[in-house]
Amino acid sequence: MTKPEVSVPFADLHKQYLSIKSEIDAAIVEVIASSAFIRGPYVEKFEGAFAQAIGASRCVSCANGTDALYIAMVALGVKPGDEVIVPAMSWISTSETVTQAGGRVVFCDIDAATYTLDPACLADKITDRTVGIIPVHLYGHPAEMDRIMEIADANNLWVIEDCAQAHLAEYKGRKVGTIGNAATFSFYPGKNLGAMGDAGAIVTNDGDLARRMAMFARHGGVRKGEHQIEGINSRMDDLQAAVLSVKLKHLPAWTARRQEIAAIYNGRLTGIEGMVLPETRPDCSHVWHLYVIRHERRDALARHLKAAGIQTNINYPVALPFLQAYGRFGHKPEDFPVAHRSQSRILSLPLFPEMSDEQIDRVVTAVEDFKGQPGLRRPSWQESSMDTRMWGVLGLGIRFLPGRVASYGAAITMPT
Ligand SMILES: Cc1ncc(COP(=O)(O)O)c(C=O)c1O
Numbered sequence: 001m002t003k004p005e006v007s008v009p010f011a012d013l014h015k016q017y018l019s020i021k022s023e024i025d026a027a028i029v030e031v032i033a034s035s036a037f038i039r040g041p042y043v044e045k046f047e048g049a050f051a052q053a054i055g056a057s058r059c060v061s062c063a064n065g066t067d068a069l070y071i072a073m074v075a076l077g078v079k080p081g082d083e084v085i086v087p088a089m090s091w092i093s094t095s096e097t098v099t100q101a102g103g104r105v106v107f108c109d110i111d112a113a114t115y116t117l118d119p120a121c122l123a124d125k126i127t128d129r130t131v132g133i134i135p136v137h138l139y140g141h142p143a144e145m146d147r148i149m150e151i152a153d154a155n156n157l158w159v160i161e162d163c164a165q166a167h168l169a170e171y172k173g174r175k176v177g178t179i180g181n182a183a184t185f186s187f188y189p190g191k192n193l194g195a196m197g198d199a200g201a202i203v204t205n206d207g208d209l210a211r212r213m214a215m216f217a218r219h220g221g222v223r224k225g226e227h228q229i230e231g232i233n234s235r236m237d238d239l240q241a242a243v244l245s246v247k248l249k250h251l252p253a254w255t256a257r258r259q260e261i262a263a264i265y266n267g268r269l270t271g272i273e274g275m276v277l278p279e280t281r282p283d284c285s286h287v288w289h290l291y292v293i294r295h296e297r298r299d300a301l302a303r304h305l306k307a308a309g310i311q312t313n314i315n316y317p318v319a320l321p322f323l324q325a326y327g328r329f330g331h332k333p334e335d336f337p338v339a340h341r342s343q344s345r346i347l348s349l350p351l352f353p354e355m356s357d358e359q360i361d362r363v364v365t366a367v368e369d370f371k372g373q374p375g376l377r378r379p380s381w382q383e384s385s386m387d388t389r390m391w392g393v394l395g396l397g398i399r400f401l402p403g404r405v406a407s408y409g410a411a412i413t414m415p416t
Pocket of ligand 1: 090
């Protein structure tokens, strides 16, 4: 069988590059000419600009968003036996770093409308060993921060906001990343603000915490030659910082275009039987890192879109508690019913700022076309659990994220 031509990719980083080519090229040439590749002025400049864009007083850059979580937890003093609560649906970085920092991961179910940590389930998870909570502003929608902060304050817990997917999102008029004790960001290439390689950052308004995080990330000393403690090497390099400084200026316009596309999808895809559209809470500004729908026949819809040349992703095919990595906990579907139900129904449609109106139209038309298709069987429960098992195996080696779409072609080849 010949491969269908891709008419709508999941993301188009090359098109983004071409749209700002002269600025990016000039920034890269400048860094190369200066030979200031590590600990040069470009990193400091980006840290200042990013802190200002988020509205935080401090920004500590690092090598990626996973390190950002780890560094923040080490600086907050996580120690063996400490429990940290994370949502059941996220990328594994949110939970694996708890273990790396020496703590114990405790999962909490998600809210069915926003896929973010459900505060109603939170209280039950708190024990006398709980030290912190990591809400994730998943897909670009802010978590319910007021209630999470209330619970955290009442129990003397710290809060790290995982903002890897939510640059510039707002909760009740405040940028996410300014509400908890610290907030972590990823600049993985496919993120709303993406580098041309790996990069990450932590923002905070706590100067002492910022100093401890910077110290740990830079071999245990902020100044060269000083090592007050043992640390790690987690640096953003100057080439990435220069690229990010250019892209940061475009982020508000790119975010507005993401919101415009989401509004078109919301308007045109409404009322399709079997499909649930993503919601935005009235007091939130969603930045649409991902446009995630739920569909009763998700796998058949994904196959239909693929045949129409439209790439989709599943973020994520196996909710965290059910990954093999957490088999030791023996979690059951009924422990996290919302996350478990979601994992077999969610599908991310293409949404990126450079998408043309024609591409948007193609997606809408193809989804509408699926609606009218007879003969597509509803998968039996047996089939669904088979899919889940397959995703589990595939999920070990494949990251289903924008920018890594090449691997998706293989992953979507599922039993029919
Ligand atoms: C929610 C979430 N947290 C953390 C990360 C980790 O970021 P990075 O890939 O930069 O390590 C990601 C991105 O992959 C993410 O989506």
